[in-house]
Amino acid sequence: MLKKFDPNIMAFLCNWCSYAGADLTGTSHFHYPPNLKAIRVMCTGRINPLMVAAAFRHGADGVLISGCHPGECHYMEGNYLARRKIFVFRNLLEFVGINPERLQMSWVSASEGKKFSNVVKEITEKIKKLGPLTTFDE
Amino acid sequence: MTENPYLPRRAKIESIKQETTGERIIKTFAVVIEDQAYRERFQHKPGQCAMLGINGVGESMISIASSPTNKEFLNFSVMKLGKVTSAIHELEAGDLITIRGPYGNNFPLDEWYQKNIITIGGGIGQAPLRSIIQYVLDKKGEFGGLDIIYGARTTADLCYREDHFQTEQSVFWQRRNVRVHLSIDVPEAGWDRFVGVVPDNLLRLKPSPENAIAITCGPPVMIKFVIKNLLALGFKDEQIYTTLENRMKCGIGKCGRCNVGSFYVCKDGPVFSYARLKNLPEKG
Amino acid sequence: MEHFLLEKNRLNEFLSALRNYEVFAPVRKVGLTVFELITNPKEAMLDLKNQPQSPKRVIFPQSEILLVFDKNNAAKEPKGRVGQKPQVVFGVRPCDARGFHMLDPVFEREYPDPYYLQKRQSTLLVGFHCSEPYPNCFCTSVGGNPSSPEGLDILLTDLGEQYFLEVITSKGEQVAKEGAAVLSSPTSQQQTEKEKLSGMAPQKIRRTIDTEGIASKIEKHFDHSLWRELSGKCISCGICTYTCPTCHCFDIQDERVRGRANRLRIWDSCMFPEYTLHASGHNPRPTRTERLKNRMYHKFKQNIDLYGVPGCVGCGRCITLCPENVDLVANLKVIKNL
Amino acid sequence: MDKEKLVNEAKAVFSREDVACLIGYGKDSIGFRVSPIFIRTRDEADQLFFSPLCSLSLVNYLTLEKGVLLEGNKETGGEKIAIVARGCDSRALIQLFAERGIPREQVVILGVPCRGTIDLKKIEGKFPDARNCTEVTEAEGMYYIRFDNESHEVPKEELLADHCKHCAFPNPLVYDVLLEDLVDSKGAAYSDIEEMEKMALEERHEYWKDKFARCLRCYACRNACPLCYCDDCILERVSPQWVNRSVNLSENLMFHLARSYHLAGRCAGCGECERVCPVNLPLMLLNRKLEKDIKNIFEYTAGSNLDDKPLFASFNPKDPNDFIF
Structure with a gap:
């Protein structure tokens, strides 16, 4: 019997919004799939897409990057810079044959516990449909 | 097929002593090889090195800082610098480490019978010299006098401090012609010994070249000036020894990177007489 | 050692006969000739002119596992080549075969290196007389020769329609035995032709340097x-x-x-x-x-x-x-x- | 190009400016090969030449070994560096001025309007036995090639380097001396990239797998790149180690993702990475794919303007947002 695919999803959450949002999800008892492994970063702007590639290399089937809504970055513009970088990196992934849907981004504020749980649910479903990432298996 | 030279053996860390509290932290590890057969085969001579490692992190070539007359354990003084040495510094007494060796050549002790030994060390460079110092102290009848010249940047950077102080103040050793000359580079309150760099301390002490062997180890620039001063004091090329270091990976003369001229430091070194060293095209 | 003749159009049959070996041969990939394990003799490309990489990697691979660490972080040796089929590297240029001669003492002496030596001992080199050297070849200046059998187990020389096959070592003899069905004996004329080609080969090397001193x-x-x-x-x-x-x-x-x-x-x-x-x-x-x-x-x-x-x-x-x-x-x- | 003009202008630069070293092209001893040469005195300038064979970029010599050339010449006391630069090289220079803070006035640029250069692999493949090439000129879509005692005419299309076929900046964008009249620019062309974009995801993956599996990780693509100048490269760090040293498909893919991404919004299009690759990886496809997207979406072209802020240090509130939850 085929083992059910349980995806590994790596999340990079910004300290000021999304990490607090994820916290709120927990304290508000909103459920979300346990596939997500979160790493707190100070700002999405400090995320180097190489961290995303490394997550894939080390076994992630999908990656989520989540930060403050546009205009609400604690450091004024970190999330705008992240958006550009991630947009370009998604295009690069697609060009070498990796489905860009495996790299997701969301804006979740500290008060959006419900949204965070929905984002995680939706992304987990997406990655489940895509199946395991085998590109970095060797 | 013969034994796999890359296969390390497990060794247990018996104790750890933090030597320095300065900018660069040095710890001395006392380790015992677990496998009895390998432990018995691991017969090192003063001057040799061994590969210490942590499986999954990597290996580093470290001088053996204890004398073979010490049958209880092996000493390694490790400075926290790169990936592997940083991981080794995280270990605690009772933890396991890996070891393979011993590697390299050694000091030609047979040729030094009844000679006066002068060691001139700087910083972590005292580690390989410690093996010969301990050996000479343990086999005092085989050698003449022993002068230990050692310096570091500050008192916080001095290795084996208590050992040196004890030997320095011991009447027992003074009667047996063992003298310790410590120095630090910059003045410090409470320091009544020499202040200045090691080559200057050497010039001040003016050890006699007669029937003497001088061994030096330390930063490249210190070695350079120590050799210059030794020559000025009348030492012959054949009386001067140094131990070199280079980046190493295999330890057995295959990976290529540690060569100085046509010699591999890991296999043909680390001990070089100045007579041999001065003919090499690049000096490490 | 013995001499044979191999019809060029029977080369594939000869390779197929080497059932007891893993055969590495130059294959064409992304516009390059590279040495790879072949399963079908037709993949072999005996284009000796464009080999940007030597077959060194068959015996000394670019990355190789020395030790495997288990869950308890204990070190184990990976399974070696012991018990596997011996390998044949087909289409080696004489200079590359000499390259192995240069690597041997490094890995043999003092601390024998089992990873290299196991593969070296179970690998057989079939070389080709190099009839069209590169513009930058200078093997004759460093003790080599485009028709040198040094380091090879079998040397093939292109006679036009046939290959003149020289068995150099006893390992090579074994291979010749396996492929015996497609080998014949050369005539004395063909022998002379081969010697003539060998004699001419060094003159085709256009770059020289006297390395003396x-x-x-x-x-x-x-x-x-x-x-x-x-x-x-x-x-x-x-x-x-x-x-x-x-x-x-x-x-x-x-x-x-x-x-x-x-x-x-x-x-x-x-x-x-x-x-x-x-x-x-x-x-x-x-x-x-x-x-x-x-x-x-x-x-x-x-x-x-x-x-x-x-x-x-x-x-x-x-x-x-x-x-x-x-x-x-x-x-x-x-x-x-x- | 007229050699005399080039040599005279180079000599004039030496007379006029305080130049420590001029980096230019010299003919090599073998076949069609061209080498970088480093001219330190006025008289040595006679060795300079330029032809369609000059396919290599000289800009990376400005930053090699922490810019050793930029330190000036202690013997002659000269301080500035002069460099022969084509359109793509001038873009790389603009990027360097902006990123590295190399003062513009420290570099004397001899600009060469470029009609495209010959791919050495192609011409050596066509004439493998050529020993001494004496002349290559271009006229009306043909190359006229002389070597040894032979002369040949070859259609330009056959020998032109691939990245030159799509060049949108043949003319130097910044220069102190212009060595020839400006040439017409076709504008950027991305037809090959668009073709690849039409492929299915899996198909494209197979295509790259086949390529990356060949990579030797010799770092030539990085070292030859005029814009890969970091003293401490992320691809070589061990702690943290982003890319392992193992050479296998996964690590090679990591390597190339990192390399091409680091050139996003910076690549000058000189094609050095592709030219130097010993296993013929089509690396410019990756660079040009990003160049195309960045141009279309962010209206940004690397090295086109001395005053531009770096792509990833700037943003527009209206940047694409529809991929975000």
Whole structure:
């Protein structure tokens, strides 16, 4: 019997919004799939897409990057810079044959516990449909 | 097929002593090889090195800082610098480490019978010299006098401090012609010994070249000036020894990177007489 | 040893007969000729002209697992080649076969290296007389010859419609036995033809350098300012070392990926600054000048000191593939004329 | 190009400016090869030449070994560096001025309007036995090639380097001396990239797998690149180690993702990475794919304007947002 695919999803959450949002999800008892492994970063702007590639290399089937809504970055513009970088990196992934849907981004504020749980649910479903990432298996 | 030279053996860390509290932290590890057969085969001579490692992190070539007359354990003084040495510094007494060796050549002790030994060390460079110092102290009848010249940047950077102080103040050793000359580079309150760099301390002490062997180890620039001063004091090329270091990976003369001229430091070194060293095209 | 004749159109049959071997042969990939394990003899491309890489990697792979660490972090040796089929490398140029002769003492002496030696001992080299050398070939200047059997187990010479097959070693004899069904005996005329071709081969080598005395010149002029000029073009990439049949330097690294932890040996290059960089930040060979000098020193002085021969087989790859045209032969000439 | 004009202008630069070193093209001893040469005195300038064979970029020599050339010449006391630069090279220079803070006035640029250069692999493949090439000129879509005792005419299309076929900046964008009249520019062309974009994801993956599996990780693509100048490259760090040293498909893919991404919004299009690759990886496809997207979406072209802020240090509130939850 085929083992059910349980995806590994790596999340990079910004300290000021999304990490607090994820916290709120927990304290508000909103459920979300346990596939997500979160790493707190100070700002999405400090995320180097190489961290995303490394997550894939080390076994992630999908990656989520989540930060403050546009205009609400604690450091004024970190999330705008992240958006550009991630947009370009998604295009690069697609060009070498990796489905860009495996790299997701969301804006979740500290008060959006419900949204965070929905984002995680939706992304987990997406990655489940895509199946395991085998590109970095060797 | 013969034994796999890359296969390390497990060794247990018996104790750890933090030597320095300065900018660069040095710890001395006392380790015992677990496998009895390998432990018995691991017969090192003063001057040799061994590969210490942590499986999954990597290996580093470290001088053996204890004398073979010490049958209880092996000493390694490790400075926290790169990936592997940083991981080794995280270990605690009772933890396991890996070891393979011993590697390299050694000091030609047979040729030094009844000679006066002068060691001139700087910083972590005292580690390989410690093996010969301990050996000479343990086999005092085989050698003449022993002068230990050692310096570091500050008192916080001095290795084996208590050992040196004890030997320095011991009447027992003074009667047996063992003298310790410590120095630090910059003045410090409470320091009544020499202040200045090691080559200057050497010039001040003016050890006699007669029937003497001088061994030096330390930063490249210190070695350079120590050799210059030794020559000025009348030492012959054949009386001067140094131990070199280079980046190493295999330890057995295959990976290529540690060569100085046509010699591999890991296999043909680390001990070089100045007579041999001065003919090499690049000096490490 | 024995001589045979192999009809060219029966080459595939000959390769197919080697059932007891894993056959490596040059194959065409992405416009390049590379040595790979073949399953179908038709894949073999006996184009000896364009081999940017030597077959060195069949015996000394670019990355190789030395040790496997288990869950308790205990080190185990990976399964070696013991018990597996022996390998045949087909289509080796004589210079590349000599390259293995240069690698052998490095891995054999003092601390025998089981990883290299196991593969070396179970690998057989079938070479081709090199009838059309590269423009940058200079094997005859470093003790080689385009028709040399040195280091090979079998040597083939192209006679037009047939290959003249010489068995050089007893390992080669075994292969000849397996393929005996498609081999015949050469006529004395064919024997003469083969000898004639061998005699002509060295004349086709167009680049030459008299290496006599180079070692002492390199040593004598070690601190000469000219080295800086020679290395001015170099960009410190690893092409010359990675394509060299005699370069053997490697790095050892522990890697953890997805719960697997291994200690690996990976080719390294003396052209990289990191190669000699101490953890303290001190680098005994900090610039391209010292690194390029060291490479030439290693090949033409150190190797002679250690093993009695220059560590170069004159394949010319480092010249042909150098992106900035650092020309070993030209550089040697400059040193020679100092 | 007229050699005399080039040599005279180079000599004039030496007379006029305080130049420590001029980096230019010189003919090599073998076949069609061209080498970088470093001219330190006025008289040495006679060795300079330029032809369609000059396919290599000289800009990376400005930053090699922490910019050793930029330190000036202690013997002659000269301080500036002069460099022969084509359109793509001038873009790389603009990027360097902006990123590295190299003062513009420290570099004397001899600009060469470029009609495209010959791929050495192609011409050596066509004439493998050529020993001494004496002349290559271009006229009306043909190359006229002389070597040894032969002369040949070859259609330009056959020998032109691939990245030159799509060049949108043949003319130097910044220069102190212009060595020839400006040439017409076709504008950027991305037809090959668009073709690849039409492929299915899996198909494209297979395509790259086949390529990356060949990579030797010799770092030539990085070292030859005029814009890969970091003293401490992320691809070589061990702690943290982003890319392992193992040479296998996964690590090679990591390497190339990192390399091409680091050139996003910076690549000058000189094609050095592709030119130097010993295993013929089509690396410019990756660079040009990003160049195309960045141009279309962010209206940004690397090295086109001395005053531009770096792509990833700037943003527009209206940047694409529809991929975000």
